[in-house]
Amino acid sequence: MGKFLKSVRVAMSGIGFALRTQRHMQIHCAAAALVIGLGWLLSLSAVEWALILFAIALVVSLELVNTAIEQAVDLASPERHPIAKAAKDTAAGAVLAATFAAIAIGVIILGPPLWRLLFAS
Numbered sequence: 001m002g003k004f005l006k007s008v009r010v011a012m013s014g015i016g017f018a019l020r021t022q023r024h025m026q027i028h029c030a031a032a033a034l035v036i037g038l039g040w041l042l043s044l045s046a047v048e049w050a051l052i053l054f055a056i057a058l059v060v061s062l063e064l065v066n067t068a069i070e071q072a073v074d075l076a077s078p079e080r081h082p083i084a085k086a087a088k089d090t091a092a093g094a095v096l097a098a099t100f101a102a103i104a105i106g107v108i109i110l111g112p113p114l115w116r117l118l119f120a121s
């Protein structure tokens, strides 16, 4: 197998691990599928799609990094330690910050057309 294909395979296995083991990753992916479905229903523009897809990629990527940090911390410090706590809490904070931004982007882009579809037609 080529080097590139091997890199893709191990990266996909990392994504699979996070999907199987992390409840938050499953929630993010379910929310992403819902938003993509709504975007298709509401015929978003190219720029709107770009923003939505960027927000989804940011949240999912940070959840993957958060998972990697949790695994590394559990390996390095199975016992409780304030630095282990700081590492895990900070990584979780990164996911939370991106999630807030993604929710804001979703409301700004999907809110008005969804409102018109539901209440003004």
Ligand SMILES: Nc1ncnc2c1ncn2[C@@H]1O[C@H](COP(=O)(O)OP(=O)(O)OP(=O)(O)O)[C@@H](O)[C@H]1O
Residues within 6 Å of the ligand: 022, 023, 024, 070, 073, 077, 078, 079, 080, 081, 082, 084, 085, 088, 089, 092
């Ligand atoms: N080794 C540790 N030392 C100190 N505090 C820890 C340690 N491991 C976990 N914690 C604390 O418990 C919290 C939860 O950690 P945990 O590893 O269970 O992740 P999680 O937030 O439950 O993530 P997920 O549900 O996505 O697996 C951390 O954010 C941290 O505050």
